Amino acid sequence: MFLTLRLVLESFAFAWQALRTNLLRTVLSLLGVTVGIFSIIAVFMVVDSLEANVRSSMNFLGDKVIYVGKWPWVFAPNNPWWKYFNRPVPTAREFRLLQRMLPASSQNGVAIFVAKGGNTLKAGTNSVSDCALQGVSYDYRNVSSVPIELGRYFTPQETEAGRPVAIVGATIAKNLFPQGGAVGRQFKTHGRYFTIIGTMKEEGKNLLGTPSNDANCLIPYNAFATIYALSSTGMSGPSPQLAVKGRDDDPGLLNLEAEMRGDMRSIRGLKPREEDSFALNRPEMVADAISKLFSIIGVAGAIIGSFAMLVGGFGIANIMFVSVRERTNLIGIQKSLGAKNYFILFQFLFEAIFLCVLGGAAGIFLVWLITLLPQDSLTLFLSAGNISLGLMVSVLIGVLAGIIPAVLAANLDPVIAIRAK
Structure with a gap:
C-alpha cells in the first residue's frame, strides 16, 4: 500500500513538473481534450434537459393512470388511422x-x-x-x-x-x-x-x-x-x-x-x-416514444462529439511521444538507479491521464457555465451522471493516448537511453 502511494505521488510530481516546464505546449494540447469533452457532455446535457422538460410538460397526464378514449396515442404499425375514425x-x-x-x-x-x-x-x-x-x-x-x-x-x-x-x-x-x-x-x-x-x-x-x-x-x-x-x-x-x-x-x-x-x-x-x-392509453406509451427519440438524438450527438474527442486524443498522444524523446536521458538515469519498467510505464501513463482529466474538467466547467445563463422555457442542468461520464471518458482517452508512448519509454535500454542527447 505504501509503495503504491509513493509511486502515485512520485508520478504526480514528475507529471506536474513536465507540465509546468512546457506550459504553452500543455495548454495547446489540453484544448483538444477540452473541446472534445465539452462537445460530448454538452450534447448529453441538452438531450437530458430536453427529455426532462418534455416529461415535465406532460405531467398533466398523471402517474399510474389509464385513459379510455377514441384514438390511441401511439398508432401500431399495421393499424391505419382511419381504422379508428368511426369509433x-x-x-x-x-x-x-x-x-x-x-x-x-x-x-x-x-x-x-x-x-x-x-x-x-x-x-x-x-x-x-x-x-x-x-x-x-x-x-x-x-x-x-x-x-x-x-x-x-x-x-x-x-x-x-x-x-x-x-x-x-x-x-x-x-x-x-x-x-x-x-x-x-x-x-x-x-x-x-x-x-x-x-x-x-x-x-x-x-x-x-x-x-x-x-x-x-x-x-x-x-x-x-x-x-x-x-x-x-x-x-x-x-x-x-x-x-x-x-x-x-x-x-x-x-x-x-x-x-x-x-x-x-x-x-x-x-x-x-x-x-x-376504444383505446386504452397510458402515459408510459408517450414516455417510451420520447425515450427512444432522445436516445437516437443522444447517440448521434455523441458520434459527432467523438470526432472532436479523437482529435484531442491524437494531440495528447503526440505530446507524450515528444515528452518521451525529451526525457530519454532522464529515463536512462532512473533505470540505472534501479527504477523498474512498471514505474516508468506508470509515470508516463499517469501524465497522459492527468493531462486528459485536466482538459476534461475544463470542458465540464464550460458546460456548467452554460447552465448559469438565463433560461426561459428550457431549463438546462448538468447531472452527476454526465459529470462522471466526462471524467471517465477523459481517463479512457488518457489511457489510449498514453499507453504506447509509456510502453516505449518503459522498454528503453538504460545504456542507450543515458547516452541520448
Missing part, C-alpha cells in the same frame, strides 16, 4: 357504469373529463381570452394534478348537480381580478355566471406548449355539458375521455388494464371476436 367517444353513461363495475380494490378513482379551448372569460371590465374550459367529475383530482393554492376543490354535490362553480388558473385569476381576492368572485362565459371557489398555483411556461393550469378553468362536467353539445363521435364537438387511477400494489397496472378492457367491452356489448371499439 364512438366515451360518454357519461359509460363513465357511471365503469365506475360501478370496477372494484375499489383495483383502482383509486374513476373520472370523466372534457376540454375545449379558445374561451373568453369576463369579470366586469376585465376579460381574458383563449382559455381552456374543462369539465371534470369529482374524482378528477385523483387522476390528475389540481394544485389548489387558495380556496377549495369541488364537492360531490357540486359536480353531480353541475353547479356554476369554477377553479381557475393563476393567469385567469390575475387578469380578471388584478387586485387579488379571486375566490368568491364571479365571471361570465358563454352567457353563464360562475363563482370561483379555488385558484391554482402558477406553473409558468413549458417546453411543448402543452396546456398548463395557468390558463385552465375547471368546472363540473355536467355544467360543461350544458354549454357544449357533446357528440357521440367527437367530430362535431369536444370529445370526453375516461381516466382510471391505478393502485401502487398493481405493478405495471396489468390487472387494472385487463379489468378495464373486459368492463368496457361488456358496456359496449362487443362480441368475443369483435375488436375493441
Whole structure:
C-alpha cells in the first residue's frame, strides 16, 4: 500500500513538473481534450434537459393512470388511422357504469373529463381570452394534478348537480381580478355566471406548449355539458375521455388494464371476436416514444462529439511521444538507479491521464457555465451522471493516448537511453 502511494505521488510530481516546464505546449494540447469533452457532455446535457422538460410538460397526464378514449396515442404499425375514425367517444353513461363495475380494490378513482379551448372569460371590465374550459367529475383530482393554492376543490354535490362553480388558473385569476381576492368572485362565459371557489398555483411556461393550469378553468362536467353539445363521435364537438387511477400494489397496472378492457367491452356489448371499439392509453406509451427519440438524438450527438474527442486524443498522444524523446536521458538515469519498467510505464501513463482529466474538467466547467445563463422555457442542468461520464471518458482517452508512448519509454535500454542527447 505504501509503495503504491509513493509511486502515485512520485508520478504526480514528475507529471506536474513536465507540465509546468512546457506550459504553452500543455495548454495547446489540453484544448483538444477540452473541446472534445465539452462537445460530448454538452450534447448529453441538452438531450437530458430536453427529455426532462418534455416529461415535465406532460405531467398533466398523471402517474399510474389509464385513459379510455377514441384514438390511441401511439398508432401500431399495421393499424391505419382511419381504422379508428368511426369509433364512438366515451360518454357519461359509460363513465357511471365503469365506475360501478370496477372494484375499489383495483383502482383509486374513476373520472370523466372534457376540454375545449379558445374561451373568453369576463369579470366586469376585465376579460381574458383563449382559455381552456374543462369539465371534470369529482374524482378528477385523483387522476390528475389540481394544485389548489387558495380556496377549495369541488364537492360531490357540486359536480353531480353541475353547479356554476369554477377553479381557475393563476393567469385567469390575475387578469380578471388584478387586485387579488379571486375566490368568491364571479365571471361570465358563454352567457353563464360562475363563482370561483379555488385558484391554482402558477406553473409558468413549458417546453411543448402543452396546456398548463395557468390558463385552465375547471368546472363540473355536467355544467360543461350544458354549454357544449357533446357528440357521440367527437367530430362535431369536444370529445370526453375516461381516466382510471391505478393502485401502487398493481405493478405495471396489468390487472387494472385487463379489468378495464373486459368492463368496457361488456358496456359496449362487443362480441368475443369483435375488436375493441376504444383505446386504452397510458402515459408510459408517450414516455417510451420520447425515450427512444432522445436516445437516437443522444447517440448521434455523441458520434459527432467523438470526432472532436479523437482529435484531442491524437494531440495528447503526440505530446507524450515528444515528452518521451525529451526525457530519454532522464529515463536512462532512473533505470540505472534501479527504477523498474512498471514505474516508468506508470509515470508516463499517469501524465497522459492527468493531462486528459485536466482538459476534461475544463470542458465540464464550460458546460456548467452554460447552465448559469438565463433560461426561459428550457431549463438546462448538468447531472452527476454526465459529470462522471466526462471524467471517465477523459481517463479512457488518457489511457489510449498514453499507453504506447509509456510502453516505449518503459522498454528503453538504460545504456542507450543515458547516452541520448
